[in-house]
Amino acid sequence: METVSFTRMENGTTEDYALLDRLERKHVAELPDRIMDHLRALEHSLEGYKVSRLEHSLQAATRAEEDGADKELVAAALIHDLGDDLSPYNHAQLAASIIRPYVREEVTWAVEMHGLFQMQFYGDKIGEPTDMHESHKDNPYYETCMRFCRDWDQAAFDPDYPSKPLEHFEPLLREIFTRPAFDPAILKERAAA
Structure with a gap:
């Protein structure tokens, strides 16, 4: 394995940083493979729902696609819960960070805010407010997040729903x-x- 010559970044050479740049470009090119792997891992994630976290994600993406959402929103619906395992209390922000470099800000905002917006559907059952999303009514992306949560995310827990397989979404x-x-x-x- 090729490695750099330094133990402190300030001591790196031009050759060291050329090597790192080459390796980083290869690593970045493999990002879709890693995302697919992490989506597959959702099959064995948080329990208690009638469907796995993977199936939930596939249902949300299928619903978005069938609802005529554009490809960025479909991709967002698919990856919106990737943060569940590593960041359960701010999973939405982690998922938004993953997609942020690749999509318009409207999509990133919807992913980042979906956790808060979801509370309208169940917050009262756990002693939390259900109207916190309303403080964002003036945001130009408010309706996008409402649609995301109302039509795709909160409705995606049906074991009988005919969701499309992960391979269907791989090209996207x-x-x-x-x-x-x-x-x-x-x-x-x-x-x-």
Whole structure:
């Protein structure tokens, strides 16, 4: 295995950083594979629901696709709960961080806020407020997050729902997660009305 010569970054050479750049580009190119692996791992994640976390994600993405959502929102519906295992109390923010470099800010915002918006459906059952999402009514992406949560996420726990398999979404994931990171033309793009 090739390694750098330094033990402190400040002592690295041009050759060291060229090596790291080459290895990082390879690593970045493999991101869709890692996302697929992490989605598969949701099959054996948080228990207690009628469906696995993977099936929940597949249902949300299938619902989004069948509802006519664009590809960025479908991808977001698929990966929105990837943070469940590593960051259960702020899983939405972790998932938003994963997708942020590759999609418009509207999509990132919906993923980041979905945990808060979901409380409208069950907060009263656990002693939490159900109206906290209303403080964001003036946000231009409010309705996108409402649709995301109401129509796709909170409804995606049905063991009889005919969701599409993960392989169906793989080309979409590969397309989204191989885009140039933080492309200004993508980040500020608005969804077609």
